Amino acid sequence: MPPGAASETLHTVISHLRTQQQSLLEALHEILSIPSVSMDPAHTADMTTAAQWLADYLRRIGMDHTAIIADDGHPMVISEWLGAGNTAPTLLIYGHYDVQPADPTDAWYTPPFVPTVRNNAMYARGASDDKGQVMAAIAALEAWLHVTGRLPVNVRLIIEGEEETSSVALRRFVRTQPERLQCDAVMIIDSTMFTPQQPLILYGTRGNCYLEITVRGPAGDLHSGTFGGAVENPFNVLVRLLAALQDGVTRRVRVPGFYDRVRAVDDTERRLLASLPLDDAALLRMTGVPALAGEAGFSAIERASIRPTLDIHGIGGGFTGPGKKTVIPAQATAKISMRLVPYQAPHEIVQFVTRFLQEQAPPTVTLDVKVLSASHPVLIDYRAGAIQAASRAFEAAFGAPAAFTIGGGTLPVAADLQEALRAPLVITGFGLPDDNMHAPNEKLNLDCFARGCEMIAHYLALLAASSGAQPSAP
Secondary structure, eight states: OOHHHHHHHHHHHHHHHHHTHHHHHHHHHHHHTSOOBTTOGGGHHHHHHHHHHHHHHHHHHTOOEEEEEOSSSSOEEEEEEOTTOTTSOEEEEEEEOOBOOOOSGGGOSSOTTSOEEETTEEESTTIIIIIHHHHHHHHHHHHHHHHHSSOSSEEEEEEESOGGGTOHHHHHHHHHOGGGGOOSEEEEEOOBOSBTTBOEEEEEEOEEEEEEEEEEOSSSOEEHHHHBTTBOOHHHHHHHHHHHTBOTTTOOBOSTTTTTTOOOOOHHHHHHHHTSSOOHHHHHHHHOOSSOOOSTTSOHHHHTTTSOOOEEEEEEESOOSSSOOOEEOSEEEEEEEEEEOTTOOHHHHHHHHHHHHHHHSOTTSEEEEEEEEEEOOEEOOTTSHHHHHHHHHHHHHHSSOOEEEEESSOOHHHHHHHHHHOOOEEEEOOBOTTSOTTSTTOEEEHHHHHHHHHHHHHHHHHHHHHHTOOOOOO
């Protein structure tokens, strides 16, 4: 097809998206109204309802091979359109329809599953993470199918229902049936931008090890007046163990071997990170802390992306109610996590931390370390053609090319997809840092949603052009 005709086709697709924004928001309202909370058994039926809604919608827009897989765990939706031919590239698009619990519900301005538009944003649990971003991708597919009757490239779409609970079923599916997901590039739409004007692509994500540490002492709670000083207090031991994990001045983790595999970052990558539109002042405004902190010798953006961390998330046991109770608790428990960077291996970190804690613990208590989750970090070559095409698509839709960084969070399935499919990962999204993901009053900026739809429409055309395939004229 002549370049002019291809350009005209894309223009028609974008125009269609703009005229259909109201109906797209109505569809988004419907899926957001379904309380698909994956970690709450009370919402099991809602998970099935949400998966069925998505499958029905995809079939309706023309995704001709759509199925719900519910062999084990919450159902996932797999859909594909492979009519572009063997010479066209295949894009796998990933997202998730499950959401976090809405607690505390009394902190919401409007009910979390009654989507409400105000101040140019849609408020509801899942609006930004991740139903709104999933619907942006589906909207782009619908626009191409409506205008031309086909897609510029082959597309596979997988929307899971367990991202918020570590993607157990999907990760097993990726490992055992990779042929059903074969592709030339993977677009993971589950992330944020810096600002509505500055898109972002992640060229990696940190991994994670989440541990539960339990110190046990007496067979039952004891009176501290009778036994204090003669019996070890598990809380005292636990606090000492936690304090020993990290240097109080440099903030470096003191566990031997912890840094052995940490990847050295060259000057080119450091300049890339330094160019990001996020400085210390902006971080202070976003977090509300009196001052920033972290590992000595690194900038704040480096600490939040290319360096590993250790954080305590909760300590439980003993007496925490009103008033006082002089008790030596039978046990004390802490939950900690470590964000891991390429090329740290979660199973090694678990061994290092467990050994260190065992060596530090006195013989007056017993120690148990339980692994609650473990995910590998991911590193991607941001110079890959599929990733640079996504940056150009952002420029077409948002007016600026994407910035690049390693994401501080963890996408459990990303490492599985990378290993099984050997295709470049385009990890991106249209959320904003203040979207309150996982918190009350979650929202999605409607301008970001509209431009996100257009970005994916542009991306499909750019992938086709890079391979020599061209979209058909309407």
